[in-house]
Amino acid sequence: MTGENFENREENKVDVIVVGGGPAGISCAITIARAGKNVVLIERGKFSGSKNVFGGAIYAQPTREIFPDFEKNAPLERKNVEHKYALLGEDDSTVVSYKNTKEDAVSYTVIRAKFDRWMAEEAKKEGVIIVEETVVRELIVENGFVVGVKTELEDYYCNIVVLADGVNSLLAKQIGLRGDINPEDVALSVKEVIKLDKEKINDRFHVTDDEGCVYTIFGGSMLGMLGLGFMYTNDNSVSIGLGITLNELVERKIKPYELLDKMKSHPTIAPLIKGGELLEYSAHLIPEGGYKKIPVLYGAGVMICGDAAMFVNNLHWEGTNLAMISGKLAGETAVIALGKQDYSEHSLARYQEVLEESFVMKDLRTYKDLMNVMHDRKDEFLGYYPKKINSFFKMFTSVNSVPKTELYWKFIKSIFKDRKFSVLIKDGISLMKLLWSILR
Ligand SMILES: Cc1cc2nc3c(=O)[nH]c(=O)nc-3n(C[C@H](O)[C@H](O)[C@H](O)COP(=O)(O)OP(=O)(O)OC[C@H]3O[C@@H](n4cnc5c(N)ncnc54)[C@H](O)[C@@H]3O)c2cc1C
Structure with a gap:
């Protein structure tokens, strides 16, 4: 059966309706408009x-696939030239x-x-009709x-609806493609934008005017928790935040902004944002379920993309x-479906096929076991060992008239004192299994 059997509702009918004007929705709509089909994108925001909330950085190569000249025209802050991975202890750090x-x-x-506003304007130039300040209810x-x-306001008809309505996607849930979000499968993220002079950013992050620095932050206020922090340099501001799995916050009864405040006061972070003025505070969910929690991606007359489909590679932001x-x-x-006038599930199954061949599914599959291992072994991999790495460097950099061999043995003995040999073997096996699941 194909959708062509449906009666015409010409006044309010287009080829495709895209719900959500984030990167997924705009990329989808512009692709359809470029092929000469008519497409309406409905966005609930003012524009x-x-x-929309993110860290954040957009990636040049995939963005070029949609907007080949974006580097000439888009509102970009800084080109990221440095990536720092900071392992924060209580008061020390290894970077x-x-x-x-x-x-x-x-x-x-x-x-x-x-x-996003710039992307939407580009999409309009290419023929996408954008309806703003309108919520799709059903x-x-x-x-x-x-x-x-x-x-x-009214009902709109089409041959295909693409859901790009973000992490909550109530619409995918309405038609049974997705279930309720499990608190284990999302992180609650809080973020601040802190105003800082360009010169201060350049001095503190060791970059020049258009260059940027990205921090990925482990541990600190999040030691032993399933969470990750970030810091990005903008033109005249710094974005700083963290995301913690929702069930962790509920179980431990912690407020994420308290963790962020503590992270901001860490001796490694505080000098970087000292004297800055808080411009903006926001919170947002991040899909974290990974490959195993990807919903059904298509049905008759419908497809799901972006966060609505849980497409986030959280380790890499x-x-x-x-x-x-x-x-x-x-x-x-x-x-292609419009060309064949076939909007059936069978026709739209092509979406899943091409996704499987792309880096999207391949990368999500690569990390398919990461979250399970991290949920099970967070005390070890996000608590004990990060602390131990910092204490190794504390030992290695200490000068206290104690012979080095003695220091090394003291450090090695402390590990065996903290953890039984059998537990160390278990940790090693978990790590090897995780690495194998990533590399095979
Ligand atoms: C704190 C944080 C940091 C992140 N950092 C990075 C990073 O540095 N780099 C990176 O690549 N990714 C990052 N991400 C992830 C990234 O932001 C998302 O993966 C990306 O925005 C997903 O795009 P999307 O278009 O699917 O959804 P969204 O960007 O969420 O867009 C969904 C759109 O749909 C609209 N909408 C929702 N429901 C309806 C409805 N019913 N009717 C009409 N409109 C609706 C919303 O208003 C929104 O505009 C981060 C996320 C967070 C929360």
Whole structure:
């Protein structure tokens, strides 16, 4: 059965309706418009990006796939040339850094309220009709096919609806493609934007005017918890935040902004943001379920992309790239289906097939066991061992007239005192299993 059997509702009918004007929705809609099909994108915010929160950096290569010249026109903050991985102890830290100023950009920091709005304007230029300040309340389903959307204003009809409505995706839930979100499968993230002079940013982060520095932060106030922090340099501000798995916050009765405050006062972080003025505070959920929690991705007349499909690679802070590419692939599938006038589940199954061949599914599959291992062994891998790495460097850098061999043995003995040999073997096996699941 194909959707062409449905009666025409010409006044309010288009080829495709995309719900959500984030990176996934805009990439999908622009792909469809470029193929000459008519597409309406419905966004609940005042404008695209007005409600969107991220770290954050957008990634150059996937963004170029949608907007080949974005580096000339888009509102970009800084080109990230340095990545620092900071392992915070209670008061000390070990920081590993990689810097490269010569290569082409891998990522740029952006402010989503500006960047998403820019993407939406580009989409309009290419023929996407954008309806803003409108919430899609419900999907219209007839004879098993999704055939349109209900908004607070009116109903709109189409051949295909693409859901790019972000992490909560109540619409995917309404038609049974997704269940309730499990608190283990999302992180609650809090973020502050702190105003700092350009010169101060350049001095403190050792960058020049257009260069940026990205921090990925482990431990500190999050020691032993399933959480990760971040810091990004913008033109005249620094974005700092962290995300903690929701069930962790509930179980431990902790407030995420208290963890953020503590992280900001850590001796490694505090000098970087000293004297800054708080510009903005926000909170948002991040899908963390990974490969095993990906919902059903398509049905008759419908596809899901971006965060709504749980497409986030949390270890790498990647989400916008998976959103853009999944949106593009959903858009291409819609164009093919429109050409055949076949909007059935069978026709839209192509979306899943091409996703499986792309880095989106391949990367999510690579880390499919990561969250399970981290949930089970967070005390060890996110608590004990990070502390031990810092205490190793404390020992290694100490000068106290104690012979070095004695210091080394004291350190080694402390490990066996803390953890039985059998427990160390168990930790080693867990780590090897995790590495094997990533590399095979
Ligand atoms: C704190 C934090 C830090 C992050 N850092 C990074 C980073 O540095 N780099 C990176 O690549 N990714 C990062 N991510 C992830 C990234 O932000 C997301 O993966 C990405 O935004 C997903 O894009 P999307 O288009 O699927 O969803 P969203 O960007 O969430 O867009 C969904 C859109 O749908 C609209 N909408 C929702 N429901 C409806 C409805 N019913 N009707 C109409 N409109 C609706 C919303 O208003 C929104 O505009 C971060 C996320 C968080 C929370």
